[in-house]
Amino acid sequence: MKRLLEHDNVVGYVYLSPFILGFLIFTLYPILSSFYYSFTGYNLMESPNWIGLENYRTMFLDDEKLIKSLKVTFTYVFASVPLRLGFALFVALLLYRTVSGAGFYRAAYYLPSLIGGSVAVSIMWIQVFGDQGLVNAMLGLIGIHTSMSWIGNPSTSLGTLIALSVWQFGSSMLIFLAGLKNIPQTYYEAASVDGANRFQRFFKVTIPLLSPIMLFNLIMQTISAFMTFTPAYVITRGEGGPLDTTLLYSLYLFRRAFTFFQMGYASAMAWVMLLIIGLITFILFKTSVYWVHYESKGEK
Amino acid sequence: MRRFAFVLALMLLLLAAFGCGGNEPGSSSGPSANTDTGTPASPAPGGNGNGSGNQENITLRFAWWGGQSRHDYTLKMIEMYEKQHPHVKIEPEYAGFDDYWKKLVPQAAANDLPDVIQMSVAYVTEFAERGQLVDLAEYMEQGLLDKSSIPDSYLEIGRHDGKQYQITLGVNALAVIADPQMIEDAGGTVPTEQWTWDDLEELGAKLKAKGKMLTATIDHRNFLNYYLRSKGQSLFSPDGGLGYTDDGLFAEYFTRYKRMYDNGYFLSLDKFAQKKGIPEDDEMVLGNAAFSFSWSNLFVADSALAKRPLDILPPPGPDADQGLYLQSSQGLSVTQNSKHKEEAVKFVNFFINDIEANKIMLGERGVPISSKVQEAIKPLLSPESSKVVDYIARVGEMVTSGNVIDPVGGVEVIKLLNDLAEQIAYNAITPEEAAAKFRKEATAILAKNKS
Numbered sequence: 116m117k118r119l120l121e122h123d124n125v126v127g128y129v130y131l132s133p134f135i136l137g138f139l140i141f142t143l144y145p146i147l148s149s150f151y152y153s154f155t156g157y158n159l160m161e162s163p164n165w166i167g168l169e170n171y172r173t174m175f176l177d178d179e180k181l182i183k184s185l186k187v188t189f190t191y192v193f194a195s196v197p198l199r200l201g202f203a204l205f206v207a208l209l210l211y212r213t214v215s216g217a218g219f220y221r222a223a224y225y226l227p228s229l230i231g232g233s234v235a236v237s238i239m240w241i242q243v244f245g246d247q248g249l250v251n252a253m254l255g256l257i258g259i260h261t262s263m264s265w266i267g268n269p270s271t272s273l274g275t276l277i278a279l280s281v282w283q284f285g286s287s288m289l290i291f292l293a294g295l296k297n298i299p300q301t302y303y304e305a306a307s308v309d310g311a312n313r314f315q316r317f318f319k320v321t322i323p324l325l326s327p328i329m330l331f332n333l334i335m336q337t338i339s340a341f342m343t344f345t346p347a348y349v350i351t352r353g354e355g356g357p358l359d360t361t362l363l364y365s366l367y368l369f370r371r372a373f374t375f376f377q378m379g380y381a382s383a384m385a386w387v388m389l390l391i392i393g394l395i396t397f398i399l400f401k402t403s404v405y406w407v408h409y410e411s412k413g414e415k
Numbered sequence: 416m417r418r419f420a421f422v423l424a425l426m427l428l429l430l431a432a433f434g435c436g437g438n439e440p441g442s443s444s445g446p447s448a449n450t451d452t453g454t455p456a457s458p459a460p461g462g463n464g465n466g467s468g469n470q471e472n473i474t475l476r477f478a479w480w481g482g483q484s485r486h487d488y489t490l491k492m493i494e495m496y497e498k499q500h501p502h503v504k505i506e507p508e509y510a511g512f513d514d515y516w517k518k519l520v521p522q523a524a525a526n527d528l529p530d531v532i533q534m535s536v537a538y539v540t541e542f543a544e545r546g547q548l549v550d551l552a553e554y555m556e557q558g559l560l561d562k563s564s565i566p567d568s569y570l571e572i573g574r575h576d577g578k579q580y581q582i583t584l585g586v587n588a589l590a591v592i593a594d595p596q597m598i599e600d601a602g603g604t605v606p607t608e609q610w611t612w613d614d615l616e617e618l619g620a621k622l623k624a625k626g627k628m629l630t631a632t633i634d635h636r637n638f639l640n641y642y643l644r645s646k647g648q649s650l651f652s653p654d655g656g657l658g659y660t661d662d663g664l665f666a667e668y669f670t671r672y673k674r675m676y677d678n679g680y681f682l683s684l685d686k687f688a689q690k691k692g693i694p695e696d697d698e699m700v701l702g703n704a705a706f707s708f709s710w711s712n713l714f715v716a717d718s719a720l721a722k723r724p725l726d727i728l729p730p731p732g733p734d735a736d737q738g739l740y741l742q743s744s745q746g747l748s749v750t751q752n753s754k755h756k757e758e759a760v761k762f763v764n765f766f767i768n769d770i771e772a773n774k775i776m777l778g779e780r781g782v783p784i785s786s787k788v789q790e791a792i793k794p795l796l797s798p799e800s801s802k803v804v805d806y807i808a809r810v811g812e813m814v815t816s817g818n819v820i821d822p823v824g825g826v827e828v829i830k831l832l833n834d835l836a837e838q839i840a841y842n843a844i845t846p847e848e849a850a851a852k853f854r855k856e857a858t859a860i861l862a863k864n865k866s
Contacts (some may be wrong), residue, residue: 126421132428159524161545245689267685269841352513357688358841373520375827376541400672 134354153383158376170383181384183359184367191273191363192340195280200332203287204325210288211295221292222343224285231283244275266350269358276361279346287332294328295321323408333401341392344369364388393394471502473755475762476529478508479745480515482693483717485779492772496765503758511693529646530753531762534581534746536820537636537829539573542748543580544823549749549863550580554760561768569784572743575820581746582767585781588741588810590643590711593726597705601625605726612671612731619680622705629680630686630706631698633672635836636829638708640818641730642668645738655822655865657857662850669839669846676840684840694720711803711810712744712781725799727806729813739810740818744781782807824864828857 126134153170155163174181206224210217230236242250245266254261265271296323306316344365347355353370355362364384372381435791479489483596486509493505504826508529510518516538522528524550528547542548551573554560560582562570573581601621606614619629642664649658675681682690682698686730690696699707702719707717714727729735747766749759765772770791773783783789789804796804835849844852 129421129425129428129444158545159520241689246686264685264689267683267688351688353517354688356837357684358837358843370830373517374830376545377519 116314149382149385152379153386155379157378157382163379166379170300170380171387171407173380174383174387179237180362180367181358184355184362184364187273187360187362188341188364191277191280191343192337195277196333196336196340198277198281199284199336200287200329202281203284203332204291204329206284207288207291207295211292224288226285228285228287232345233278234349236280237346240279240325240346241350244278267357269360272351272357272360276343276346276350276363278344278350279350280340287336290328290332291325294325298324326407327409329404330399334396337395337399341388341395472504473502473758474504474506475495475531475753475755475759476506476508477531477762478515478519478529479533480510482511482695482716483781484719488775488779492766492775495772496762500761503762505762511691513692513777516545526752528752529748530750530759532748532750533584534748536743536818537825538821539575539581539746539748540820540823541826543575543578547751548580549751549753549756551582551749551760551763554757555579559757559760560764560853564768564785564787566784566786568741571817572741581743581748582617582763583743583746583781584766585712585744585778585783586741587710587744587781588739588814589637589730590709590714590806591730592707592709592714592717593700593728594699594705594721594723595726596723597622597627597702601627601705606728606731606736606810608729608735610728610731611733615731616671616675616680618705619675619678619708623679625738628682628698628704629675630704630708631682631690633681633708635832637732639665639668641738644740644816644818645732645734647737649819651819651822651825653819655824656861657854658819662847662854665853666846667848669836669849670673672836674755675848684837710744711806712779714803714806715777715779715797715799727802729810736813737815739814740816741807741811741814742818745774778803822861822864824861827860827864831856831860 152163154165154167156166156169157163210220210224223332227236241248245251245267246262246267248265249264251261263271265275302320302324303316306320311319342365343363347361347363347366348369351361351366353366353374355366355370365388368381368384368388371377371384442585468699480506481489489509490507493507497503497505507778508518508527509515515533519528519532523542523545534542541550551560555562561562569583569586570579571585573579573583593606598605598618601624603617603618603621606618615629622629636650643649645657647662648664652658682704687819694700694713694716697707697717698704700717702721707713708730709717713725714725718725729739732738747763749756749763753759766776767783768785768788770788773788773792774795776783777792777796782804783792793801793804832853835844835853838844839846839849
């Protein structure tokens with residue numbers, strides 16, 4: 116026994132145990148419960164009753180709103196993630212070169228991503244895009260007079276959410292900056308000695324060496340975009356309107372769970388989203404071999 | 416050395432377990448009105464809140480919805496009760512209507528509902544049928560909740576399935592609040608009790624010419640039901656299904672609504688999406704519309720905010736007397752998970768029957784159901800409150816039947832209704848198609864919830 120207690124590993128496990136306990140109790144157990152609930156009808160106030168695959172069947176065959184919310188969510192992800200990463204890369208490249216005031220700009224661009232997902236900013240966003248908001252005021256300054264509410268108009272409402280997401284490009288930008296700084300100058304010098312112009316240097320040196328970081332950002336941003344909830348909830352007061360154009364998947368899940376008291380169905384929705392995100396991440400990884408260049412692995 | 420490290424680690428683990436470990440029994444209840452799984456409602460060590468003898472200090476949680484003015488005076492009433500009962504501390508939790516219910520459901524899931532909650536007919540079946548509410552009838556028998564001066568018809572309003580799940584705080588009825596000056600300025604005549612939907616549309620045209628709206632919007636849950644009732648049917652039926660058979664009526668109501676919306680008599684939906692749903696935000700209060708399609712008990716708050724004389728009218732007819740019904744503006748319920756049910760009931764009794772308390776409330780939540788209280792506050796009522804009391808009395812004379820309360824699944828059906836209404840306004844669907852769609856989907860929702 117004494118020898119057991121003095122074994123290095125045991126001490127290690129003891130140190131780990133608060134985290135492991137926390138993980139088991141607060142993460143693993145709820146995940147498994149939710150999997151169980153997805154096969155039941157559970158209205159929170161009575162105990163769950165088993166209904167097998169009924170929830171899943173309803174989801175795919177009988178629920179227009181679910182399909183609509185999937186469409187909205189996919190549109191949101193496929194629009195906001197590339198735009199966001201595009202801006203992040205672009206601004207990172209600019210800040211990489213500029214010397215004066217770069218520190219200030221870095222901080223200024225990073226700030227929105229720190230506070231962006233919060234309730235306060237979402238409330239502010241209503242003011243910015245509302246019918247008497249900042250955007251309309253500024254358009255008025257350049258002569259375009261409109262009293263449209265960008266948030267209330269079905270054709271532009273999702274756009275305001277995408278704009279909110281893109282505005283928070285700062286965190287990705289910082290990661291790109293770090294990646295850019297990691298590229299040894301010698302490569303650029305070698306390239307220009309070989310006669311490469313700016314574009315060629317960019318596409319042949321910068322992009323490949325940045326590609327692992329691009330993959331990282333792409334995957335992280337895609338996953339988090341699928342799970343967006345707070346901005347949509349606050350801006351549309353939980354309605355997902357107008358005409359369900361901002362009914363993100365997580366918002367619909369919330370409604371099923373907490374407005375209609377259908378926990379079982381909501382759990383099934385959560386697992387489907389897990390599968391979707393898992394599938395997309397898998398695809399991203401598999402296709403990454405074609406465009407991501409890892410220095411340590413050498414040339415293909 | 417290793418042993419020392421091991422012991423140290425063990426101590427840290429123990430500390431962490433106590434520090435991070437969930438709810439500690441006996442700790443005082445934390446700040447109320449949070450949405451994570453709650454701390455226990457009251458920390459009374461062993462006490463069960465008996466009224467007699469040596470009284471333990473207990474804490475009751477009380478939750479309600481409303482606008483700022485209601486919050487202010489309710490807090491005053493709470494202070495009054497605490498002074499009279501020094502061993503009771505009441506923790507208030509309040510919010511706007513939508514947010515209130517979004518908070519309450521997770522609390523119900525965690526068995527952490529406040530002891531006393533304000534209840535609405537829209538939700539009473541959902542909570543009652545899931546065992547969350549106490550049947551107040553036994554407390555009324557014991558006399559803890561004094562029903563001696565309350566007519567049974569008012570008690571009936573809070574009953575579901577024969578049990579007294581809520582006690583009505585006040586009676587109210589659908590009403591249209593009007594700005595007579597604005598109507599006259601537009602060249603119209605102020606409507607009388609006999610006005611009709613056609614009259615409303617005519618006024619709409621006149622108001623539009625002066626740049627004013629009829630109203631921000633018409634709440635479909637209430638007014639479609641009203642319209643169906645005025646034609647002898649109803650939105651829901653007592654057995655938990657839809658209560659009307661003629662889809663043509665649905666189409667008629669929405670055809671007229673669409674016509675008025677297209678003519679610009681209402682606030683456009685994109686602007687309406689930004690509204691917060693409180694009286695301060697209403698278009699009539701702000702002076703942009705002549706009417707507000709609302710409830711009688713909101714007349715007082717609206718008048719105070721609008722700062723100009725307003726009238727209260729029954730909704731347009733024909734057959735308003737068939738359409739109208741008396742209902743519980745809101746009620747109070749005691750929750751099953753309350754650890755101090757008797758004290759909670761005493762507090763409810765205070766709200767319903769205490770004359771001094773009602774002198775503060777003055778019927779803002781609806782005309783009080785106790786006749787003693789009604790008599791006592793009459794001389795104190797402002798002209799606006801008196802108008803409401805008179806209106807309710809008048810409606811009481813007119814009504815021919817009670818209203819069916821929303822069945823379980825009602826919330827989902829209403830959401831469907833509002834979605835279809837939005838689609839109609841945006842020209843995505845015709846009223847006739849919407850009528851058929853509503854019938855099909857609502858019936859499915861209600862059937863699913865009945866089983």
